Amino acid sequence: MNPHQSSAVTIRDVAQAAGVHVSTVSRALNPDKRGLISTEVLRAVEEAAQRLGYRPNRAASALRTGRTQTIGVLLPDITNPVFPPILQGIEASAAARGYFVFVANVADHVLAQPIVERMLAQRVDGLVMAIATRDDPLVDFISKAGMHAVLVNRADESGRLPAVVSDDRLAMKLAVDHLVATGHRRIGHLAGPQSVPTGVARRQGVEQALRDRGLEMACVAECEGYTREAGAAAMRKLLDENERPDAVVCCNDLVALGAYDVLRERRIEVPRDISITGHNDMPLVDMVNPPLTTIRLPHRELGWRAAEMLFDEIDGKALSASTVVLRPELVVRESTRRP
Structure with missing residues (x-):
C-alpha cells in the first residue's frame, strides 16, 4: 500500500483483513484490554495492522475515552x-x-x-x-x-x-557520619539553592547530623544552582570568608566538581588538605581525580x-x-x- 494512503486505513479495514470483528481489533490495539484476546488473534490483528499501515486515530480515541x-x-x-x-x-x-x-x-x-x-x-x-x-x-x-x-x-x-x-536528610547524615568517623571535626557545607526543597532539606540534614555528633557547622556557602560553575563560586566564597575546614559536604556532584576546580587553582590538595563529598553518584564521578565519595540515589x-x-x-x-x-x-x- 502507498504510505501516503495509510491515514485512510480504518479499524474496519484491519478487522476485515484479520477476519475478526471491529470490537476485537479495538481490544487488541488497546494496551489495557489486549490481555482479553488470544495470542493467535492478537498476532493476526497486529500483522494486518502492520501490513495495511494502520495508525490509531489518537484524536478520535481521546474524544471517545x-x-x-x-x-x-x-x-x-x-x-x-x-x-x-x-x-x-x-x-x-x-x-x-x-x-x-x-x-x-x-x-x-x-x-x-x-x-x-x-x-x-x-x-x-x-x-x-x-x-x-x-x-x-x-x-x-x-x-x-x-x-x-x-x-x-x-x-x-x-x-x-x-x-x-x-531521603535528603539521611543522605547528608551518611556523608557527615562518614567524615566524622574518618576524624574530621571542622566540616563545612556547599548548600543547594534555598529556594528549592532539596537545598533546604540537605542543609538541614548536615546541620542535624553535626548536632547529633556534638559539632557545629564550621562554615557554609549557598550555591545559586546545582551546577559546576555555582559550586566553584560558592567554594571561593567559603574559602575567602572563613578559616579553611577539614572537609566539605557538597549538595551535589556538579557542585563538588566546581569545588575541585577552585581547590586545584589554589593548590589545595584533595583529600590530603581537605576531604570532599558529593551527592547523586552521577556518571563518571568515579573517573575524576580523585574519585568522588558521594551519595548514590535510585x-x-x-x-x-x-x-x-x-x-x-x-x-x-x-x-x-x-x-x-x-x-x-x-x-x-x-x-x-x-x-
Missing part, C-alpha cells in the same frame, strides 16, 4: 546527568501502558506555568514534575485546574501533591515510581497525596580520608 494516552514531564535542567535516568524510569512505566511522554526542559521557572498551560491545551492526562520550588504557586495552579500531577526528586512542602523523593526507580503513582491517580486508584521516600546509600571513594 476522554484520554489522550499522553503525559507531560517537566525537568529543570536536561543537561544535569541526574535527570536522564529519572526520565528513563518514567518512560519505562509509560511505555508499559501504551502512553507517550512529552518532555519540557524548564530552564527558567517563570516559564513553568505557560508550559503547563500548553500541556493542558494538548490535553495530557497528567504531569510528572521535577521542578517544584518552595511555596510554589504552580502547585496551586495545577490543583485548581484539576490536573493529575506527581512530583519527583522534589516534594511540595505543603503535601498537596503526591511525590517520590530520596534515580531510575524515582522516575518509575513517580509515573506509577501518576497512573494510579489517572485511574482513580490513589487514596491520598502520599510521599514515597527512597533510601540513599554512601559510596566511599578517594576524595575523603583522615586529616
Whole structure:
C-alpha cells in the first residue's frame, strides 16, 4: 500500500483483513484490554495492522475515552546527568501502558506555568514534575485546574501533591557520619539553592547530623544552582570568608566538581588538605581525580515510581497525596580520608 494512503486505513479495514470483528481489533490495539484476546488473534490483528499501515486515530480515541494516552514531564535542567535516568524510569512505566511522554526542559521557572498551560491545551492526562520550588504557586495552579500531577526528586512542602523523593536528610547524615568517623571535626557545607526543597532539606540534614555528633557547622556557602560553575563560586566564597575546614559536604556532584576546580587553582590538595563529598553518584564521578565519595540515589526507580503513582491517580486508584521516600546509600571513594 502507498504510505501516503495509510491515514485512510480504518479499524474496519484491519478487522476485515484479520477476519475478526471491529470490537476485537479495538481490544487488541488497546494496551489495557489486549490481555482479553488470544495470542493467535492478537498476532493476526497486529500483522494486518502492520501490513495495511494502520495508525490509531489518537484524536478520535481521546474524544471517545476522554484520554489522550499522553503525559507531560517537566525537568529543570536536561543537561544535569541526574535527570536522564529519572526520565528513563518514567518512560519505562509509560511505555508499559501504551502512553507517550512529552518532555519540557524548564530552564527558567517563570516559564513553568505557560508550559503547563500548553500541556493542558494538548490535553495530557497528567504531569510528572521535577521542578517544584518552595511555596510554589504552580502547585496551586495545577490543583485548581484539576490536573493529575506527581512530583519527583522534589516534594511540595505543603503535601498537596503526591511525590517520590530520596531521603535528603539521611543522605547528608551518611556523608557527615562518614567524615566524622574518618576524624574530621571542622566540616563545612556547599548548600543547594534555598529556594528549592532539596537545598533546604540537605542543609538541614548536615546541620542535624553535626548536632547529633556534638559539632557545629564550621562554615557554609549557598550555591545559586546545582551546577559546576555555582559550586566553584560558592567554594571561593567559603574559602575567602572563613578559616579553611577539614572537609566539605557538597549538595551535589556538579557542585563538588566546581569545588575541585577552585581547590586545584589554589593548590589545595584533595583529600590530603581537605576531604570532599558529593551527592547523586552521577556518571563518571568515579573517573575524576580523585574519585568522588558521594551519595548514590535510585534515580531510575524515582522516575518509575513517580509515573506509577501518576497512573494510579489517572485511574482513580490513589487514596491520598502520599510521599514515597527512597533510601540513599554512601559510596566511599578517594576524595575523603583522615586529616
